Amino acid sequence: MFSYKEEFKKSFVTRMERKGMEKTAELAYETLWEMTQEWIQKRWNRTNQLYRDNNEKKLYYFSIEFLIGRVLGQNLINLNFYDTVKEGLDELGLQLSEIEELETEPGLGNGGLGRLAACFVDSLASLGLPGHGYGLRYKGGLFTQHFVNGYQTEQPTQWIQQEHNVDIRREELAVDISYYGEIQVVMGLDGLKVNVENPEWVKAIPYDMPVVGANGGTVNTLRLWQAEVSDRPFPGREDYAVYEHETAKITDRLYPDDSLEAGKILRLKQQYFLCSASLQTILNNRSFSIEALPENAAIQINDTHPALAIPELMRLLIDDHALSWDQAWDITTRTISYTNHTILEEAMGKWDSRLIQSLLPRIYLIIEEIDRRFKKSLQQQELDEEALHKLSIIENGTIKMAVLAVVGSYKVNGVAKLHTEILKKREMKELNEQFPNKFHNKTNGITHRRWLLKANHELSGLITEAIGPRWIKEPERLSELHYFAQNHSFLQDFQAIKSLKKEHLIHHLQRNQNVVVDPDSIFDIHIKRFHGYKRQLMNILHIQMLYDRIKRDPTYRPYPRTFFFGGKAAPSYHFAKQVIKMINTVASKVNSDPLARKHLHVVFVENYNVTQAEYLIPAADVSEQISTASKEASGTGNMKLMMNGALTIGTFDGANVEIFEEVGQENAFVFGMRAEQVMQYEKEKSYNPKEIIDSDSEIAQLMEELIKGEWTDGKNNVDFIVGQLMEDSDPYFVLKDFRSYSKAHEQILKAYAHPEKWAEMCVKNIAASGIFSSDRTIQQYSNDVWHLTKIPSIY
Ligand code: Z2T
Structure with missing residues (x-):
């Protein structure tokens, strides 16, 4: 009987042998690469011919x-050869995922x-x-x-x-x-x-x-x-x-x-x-x-x-x-x-x-x-x-x-x-x-072929088991998952996959960065370029406040959370680089404190790129989309995370607005000023962060600690940050939105305490994510x- 897998194996082995060397992953990569190029070339020629004729x-x-x-893995997926190749290689004692890692x-x-x-x-x-x-x-x-x-x-x-x-x-x-x-x-x-x-x-x-x-x-x-x-x-x-x-x-x-x-x-x-x-x-x-x-x-x-x-x-x-x-x-x-x-x-x-x-x-x-x-x-x-x-x-x-x-x-x-x-x-x-x-x-929009099929093969399989494969061609059919949002066994399968993807991420980070992460903690993920308006600063200040609370209040012992950051700063963007430095400083302080470490862990993923995103996004429980309203034109990470069943903590900005509209605000954690308010303040130049500091003792304490140098590692590296918040009047409204952000995080903890309800919300997010496929946009x-x-x- 004809079998694609057997055909593939035969051809693969012949080519490997022709190269006359031992079975290294590098050689396997080269061989698979050549074979894929040939499969593509035929179809490419056909398309070009059709274009000339039509x-x-x-x-x-x-x-x-x-x-x-x-491109290797994505091309195999789009050719519908991924599973065949993966199984074929398995039987030859080779791992496709390892081979994929060799591509720069x-x-x-x-x-x-x-x-x-x-x-x-x-x-x-x-x-x-x-x-x-x-x-x-x-x-x-x-x-x-x-x-x-x-x-x-x-x-x-x-x-x-x-x-x-x-x-x-x-x-x-x-x-x-x-x-x-x-x-x-x-x-x-x-x-x-x-x-x-x-x-x-x-x-x-x-x-x-x-x-x-x-x-x-x-x-x-x-x-x-x-x-x-x-x-x-x-x-x-x-x-x-x-x-x-x-x-x-x-x-x-x-x-x-x-x-x-x-x-x-x-x-x-x-x-x-x-x-x-x-x-x-x-x-x-x-x-x-x-x-x-x-x-x-x-x-x-x-x-x-x-x-x-x-x-x-x-x-x-x-x-x-x-x-x-x-x-x-x-x-x-x-x-x-x-x-x-x-x-x-x-x-x-x-x-x-x-x-x-x-x-x-x-x-x-x-x-x-x-x-x-x-x-x-x-x-x-x-x-x-x-x-x-x-x-x-x-x-x-x-x-x-x-x-x-x-x-x-x-x-x-x-x-x-x-x-x-x-x-x-x-x-x-x-x-x-x-x-x-x-x-x-x-x-x-985002292509669900990379951000769901490729990055989260396991979740894709579960979705297909539930609603059949038609969602792959017509991603808006993900809405059929609504029928499974209260299905106990489906929710359990979803949770199992989320845990598995957390394990994959943990394994990847252990290998790349030598960090160890608690798989049972909440994975709270903030991944994007560093910029003032994206407010990574607000996230890290909030973590500092949580640390203070844990140290100060013996009754405050929150469920463990791992806060992931990933992103690059433009080499000339001094402020953004200071925020990166501060996150790393906070990470070492929090992570090395035996008491705080039971509740908080800060992980800064080095060199965030598309490949790292494919590990991080499927593992996320919480998606941080916290830009100053009006500043983020759209955002697309927000869509990728939603499609993988993460819940959004976010402002009414960019495409977040449409995400909330689709999934319902009850299935997200919405906070902060609206674009109208922000633009009003900007026009009138009427925002004064001092008023916030004077009226909120926790924020005041935080600012005091910053000024005293409690969050620096010897060298004075937060001057620039304090300067922007105080002398520059906090142009991105970090302090203004801070309390509301912190309350939204408290809501997250409350919701996470009910695992099945949480999973239901995740599934509703996946179900509502179909319109964010770039197929719709195109x-x-x-x-x-x-x-x-x-x-x-x-x-
Ligand atoms: C960029 O990535 C974006 C906007 C730019 O303006 C430049 C670059 Cl390199 C010139 C981003 C937006 O910030 C983001 O909100 C949006 O989702 C993305 O483009 C795609 O439209």
Whole structure:
């Protein structure tokens, strides 16, 4: 009888033998890698053939980051080969999970925005939609984080290996990118033409990565560009060593700032490199007339990082394809759409005009012209100074990329209902009034194929046992779990799986960090980038307060809790680094105190990344989503944790609002100020943290201890934190929300005392999590923005 497993084993063993060495895990990894690539290649070719035959409209998702995580295991899952391979390897005495550990994670992103792009390409392929990702092939992804004396240190990482790389070099598709040069206006055949004389050339080489959709039906492409020396002659090329060095820098590393646009020239080079290379290939390889671009291609720009796609497309259409300004503008503004991911001022892309003018002289002229025409179109209206300020692309020598992105695209979206409302009513009020139908909401989502099927194979199995396998294709069917929320044996199975995933995490941490965790404690998990507004500080201050209580009050002996932290700070973000240091200091103090240690344990997971997230998320009981209301555009970790049956302690911020709406506030721990209140305080500048300190003795004591240096390890390392809370008037309202946060934690302890009721709440969260699948998000983008047609698959 034919058996896939036996076939796999036979082929695997033959290949291993051909390599002629002993059966090491490394060799097994290499072999499995090759086999997987072959399975994928067949399907990839089929998809590309279908795309050539059908000529359907394509989506191109431009993003400066794609945080894809390890690919081997995910590809096996999407091919539906995971179980077969796992069992086959088991029988050969090899463990798939061990083999998976050998893959270095490509960390080509900072956090939420980059991971969202990865979830989106997974969903596009899984829905059978023709959508490809365009990004950069950084040699070094996000740095590796280590703690030295509790301080974060950063080490450069290289994910690219010589052997078995995950991508394929496409030399024949290389294009040239030009920087600098002088503008010359020349007389062409049909009138004046703009030329750039003596530019510097850089070659862009694409590397293609397969994006395997569910069931292996569709394999789309993630195309990453690498900078290399160009073959074109130009004056600066004479000093070859310098030129080579400068060129390599362009895709050498990812900028590690998740919420700061520092305005560096190299970053601008990267952004333009991505836009120009991607647009050139799209236009070069088209099978339609240039005028029909909007009917054949949609380009989504992931935040303003690729907003230069707007003037660059204008440039290509006017200078290379000889279209008029009006024709080009019409095409551009029907092709490009823009997603905004933040309202934080410092994260909004702003460029010094002179920088753009010197690096990209032709692009600068085009931006100026876009701005001039837009301003002219506003002249008829009576707009006050504030409105004119909000509506200007160029102002006082700066170019505001967000305004350019809105003016130059046909649709603009925020990433959660609340965030979109804030954009429309406040941050971009004037733009929304000018373009009333442009703004829309697309609440983020996460791929359940990685965050449930892959990360929590056991829970996925239990769900399928209960409601059948249809939820995998249609995740909204997770709602059928509602019927099991009070089923005793189902709840017991759920609890057993939660314990098992805790054991897996414990094992992983023992191996990686040599820490020992109590599996019976409550796993309270706070994982995300470090930022003031995400308020890791509030969490750690609360732990300090609990410690004080345990020491002070002999009757206070709470159920044991392990507080996990994970996340990186941008290397230049001094405050965030101080918070990291403080968490490590508190951890050593609390963990080494024999009395406190019975009730509290603080674990800081070093180097939080996608791989670590896959261990942490399935093990969580409590999900910390405690940002200052209005600041977190959406959040996506909140969705991953919910889907794995963790209960959220959170503010009414970002997508938390929709999570609470779906699951019901009675199945979460909601606390703190609303966005409206926060914004009111900010407007009036009327919040004074001193009032809180004076009226709450426990908080006052905490502040006193901080000032006295009781939470430092000798060196004075909390000055900065105290300074922000007191002198800077606590800009993220940590003290303001503190009491309400602490009460929410008391509710958690009460609820956890009833295990079956707790499990019921967890199951209700899983049941309500289906709409947070990125399949839903992508289908909505397709319906409302991209208008793609599904390609029928043959597998
Ligand atoms: C990022 O991860 C996010 C926003 C950014 O604004 C930049 C980066 Cl690197 C420029 C995050 C948001 O903070 C988060 O709320 C959201 O869920 C995520 O993008 C995806 O939309």
